[in-house]
Amino acid sequence: MLFSTFSEAQTSFFLYTLFISASAATILYVILFYLLRSLFRRWETDAALVILSISQFPVLALFVLGCLKIAFFNLHGAGLFQWIEKTIAALIIAATTFWVSQLFTQVLVYYLTAYARRTEAIWDDVLIPILQSFVPPLIYLFGTFFFLQTLGIDLTGLWVAFGGITFVLGFALREILADFFSGLILLIDTPFQFGDMIALPNGSTAVIKKIGLRVTHLYLIDNHCEIYTPNSQLAAKDIVNLSRPTPHFAYSINLSVKPDADPVNTTKILREIVLGHPDTLGNLDAKLENLDKFTGFAEAQPGKMSKQEAGRLRLLAEKEVNQQLAKIEKAFDELIAQIKVLEKGGLDAAEISILQVAYQDILKKVGLRAAIDTKSKRGRSTLEELLTPDIENTLIGSIRNWYKIWLQDPDLLPEDETILPEEWEPKIELLKFKLNKLYQKISHPGGDETRLDDYGTNFLEWLRDNFKQSQTTWKEPQIRMTDIKIDGIEFAVRFYVDNIKLEHWWRGNRVSNQLRREIVRRLRQAYIY
Numbered sequence: 001m002l003f004s005t006f007s008e009a010q011t012s013f014f015l016y017t018l019f020i021s022a023s024a025a026t027i028l029y030v031i032l033f034y035l036l037r038s039l040f041r042r043w044e045t046d047a048a049l050v051i052l053s054i055s056q057f058p059v060l061a062l063f064v065l066g067c068l069k070i071a072f073f074n075l076h077g078a079g080l081f082q083w084i085e086k087t088i089a090a091l092i093i094a095a096t097t098f099w100v101s102q103l104f105t106q107v108l109v110y111y112l113t114a115y116a117r118r119t120e121a122i123w124d125d126v127l128i129p130i131l132q133s134f135v136p137p138l139i140y141l142f143g144t145f146f147f148l149q150t151l152g153i154d155l156t157g158l159w160v161a162f163g164g165i166t167f168v169l170g171f172a173l174r175e176i177l178a179d180f181f182s183g184l185i186l187l188i189d190t191p192f193q194f195g196d197m198i199a200l201p202n203g204s205t206a207v208i209k210k211i212g213l214r215v216t217h218l219y220l221i222d223n224h225c226e227i228y229t230p231n232s233q234l235a236a237k238d239i240v241n242l243s244r245p246t247p248h249f250a251y252s253i254n255l256s257v258k259p260d261a262d263p264v265n266t267t268k269i270l271r272e273i274v275l276g277h278p279d280t281l282g283n284l285d286a287k288l289e290n291l292d293k294f295t296g297f298a299e300a301q302p303g304k305m306s307k308q309e310a311g312r313l314r315l316l317a318e319k320e321v322n323q324q325l326a327k328i329e330k331a332f333d334e335l336i337a338q339i340k341v342l343e344k345g346g347l348d349a350a351e352i353s354i355l356q357v358a359y360q361d362i363l364k365k366v367g368l369r370a371a372i373d374t375k376s377k378r379g380r381s382t383l384e385e386l387l388t389p390d391i392e393n394t395l396i397g398s399i400r401n402w403y404k405i406w407l408q409d410p411d412l413l414p415e416d417e418t419i420l421p422e423e424w425e426p427k428i429e430l431l432k433f434k435l436n437k438l439y440q441k442i443s444h445p446g447g448d449e450t451r452l453d454d455y456g457t458n459f460l461e462w463l464r465d466n467f468k469q470s471q472t473t474w475k476e477p478q479i480r481m482t483d484i485k486i487d488g489i490e491f492a493v494r495f496y497v498d499n500i501k502l503e504h505w506w507r508g509n510r511v512s513n514q515l516r517r518e519i520v521r522r523l524r525q526a527y528i529y
Contacts, residue, residue, distance in 0.1 A: 021067030028063055032056045051107055058099035065092045090150040097143025101136050129210065197221075197505060199240040207505060221505045242500060245466070247423075248281060248475065249500040251512050255519060256488040261528035263489060267479045269526060273518050274477035274495045278311025279411075279511045281475045281496040284319045288312065296518040304410045314409065317402040324365065324395040325468060331362045332460045339453040347449045355442050355452070367394030368435060381443065383436040396428055399468075411510065416502050423501075427467060434459055472496075493519075 033056060040049040065088050072085045109132050196208050206227070210217040215228040242249055257266055275282045276294035291312055300306035305313075335358050342351045360370060363383065367390075370381040391397040403420040406412075441448060441455055448455070475496045483490040495515070497508040523529030 017067065017071040021064065021071070025060065025064050025067070029060060032060060047107070047111065050110075051103070054102045054106055055099065058095050058102075061095045062092060062099075065095065086151055090147050093143060093146045093150055097139060097147070101139045101143075104139065105132065105136055195501070196241055196243040197500060199242055201237055205242065205505070247499045247501050248496045249508055250494060250496050251508055253493040253512065253516060253519070254482070254490065255493070255523075255529075256485075256490045257523060257528045259484075259486065259488050261489060263481055265526070266489070266491065266523070266528055267481070269522050269528075270479045270491065270493055270519065271477055273515060273522055274479075274493060276518075277511060277515060278307070278315060279498050279507065280477065280515075281472055281498060282477055284315050284322070288315055291315070294518055296514045296521070298410075301410060305408055307410055310405075310409050313405050314402070317398070317405045320398045321395070321402050321468065324398050325463070328362060328365050328395060329460065329464065331358075331365065332456060332463075335359060335362065336453050336456045336460070339456060343450050343452055347445055347452075352443070352445065359439060359442050363435065363439070365394060366431070366435060367391045367396035368432065370439065381439070383432060383439055385432075396431075399424055399428065411503060411507070413503055415504065419499075419501055431463075431467060434462065 032052070036052055037049070040052055043049070069085060069088045069092065072088065109128060112128050194208055194210065197205060198208065199205055204223070205221045206218040207221065208216070209219050209226070211231070215230055216234050218227050218229055219225075220227060272290045272293060274280055275286050276290035276292075278287065278291060280287075291308055294308070297307040300309075335355070338358060339355060342355065347355075363369060364386070367386050368383045369386055371384050372381055385391055385396060386394065392401070403424050406420055407417055438455055438459055442452060445452060478492075478494040480492045480494070481489060482492045493515075497511050500508045503510060520529060
């Protein structure tokens, strides 16, 4: 008999442990696969449900293996039973390794990636893919070592050999290691993020696709091909990021007119041409006035708006956004001034209430309202979006309306349908996050009651510089007379294109070509070209 060498007490305890373990495992199975799943489905976030789905079988397996290890350990046997006990311990390590790896890749990396989209920091967009490539192999490597060591395999020689191989490989692969550490330097400096457009030293333009452990994946726009640049070479180059701080990019057109042309009239015509194109930046009222004068657009296709009509609607929608921003900026200026008066000597409950009322008026303009957080034990308020149709005449509503109208531009490509939402929805989430943080400070200032004006000022600066500028006077078209020669007068036309990431990064070239054709037409019409 298998248990003949053990006492009756040991055998009874072994069987009793198995019975109790089987009963407990059945209860655990019901809890994991039915009760907890039913409970977590009621939660708004899916994090708990995802963790549960990943953990069900590993946790159940670890519980069963742990119970078996306890049962066999109490037999104090040798030979076959000792080998079984070691095998169970090794299986526990294997199950734990798999569980930790799955939690890292499917939970931690997933939610860190989602968080990175809501932040302005660039380093997390670079760090997370590197961790995703680097950490799982390390988890499995250490798991394998511990698995073999638990089975009783002597790894001393293997560790020595591993150290020697590491030294040799480190010397032989020093260039690869240089690329790896250069990738870390790029991570620390974070001169770009995925999707950014950069200018290379040879004059070509490329889009950052991925930063790997050794190479950076680039897409060359002009050649429509992909290249893989070693990180050490890329880190040594002067990187010009064309997408930062905004996707607006400046273009220049140089031209010459007749020597007897009126410089003032020429400048006026050139300015009207640039302002008349809906895809350039400039005073929105002036652009709307000159839009119908621009005739260099293709005819409308069936089922699509004409370029002029789509451009007019987009300009009107952006004008509404700028007006909403201007109202909010003015309201914040007034709130900051009010805080500076009230915070002298500290804030009492009545003064905090006054500030809360003023702040909630601003929130309504943004499209938010304070609501009790049901998950908070203290019953604190948090911010949530207004319900439709209340949100339509707010900043958030006008921004969404603006980029949805923008998507009707007949020049856009199907892939552009994701670029604008991916650009503005994270900005909206970040706006909500910052406003909620400031709301908590105003409602519960604590020791920061004399610094509320600083928090308000910092937010207002971010709103003006990093969210969207309600006025871009310095990005108005610039028409300069650069030289006077016997055979003509030379001009330089400088203008900004609204978003160079659109149209597969060819938007700026298309706009430049259309402006050149319109310039030739209008100047010939005026007999000065």
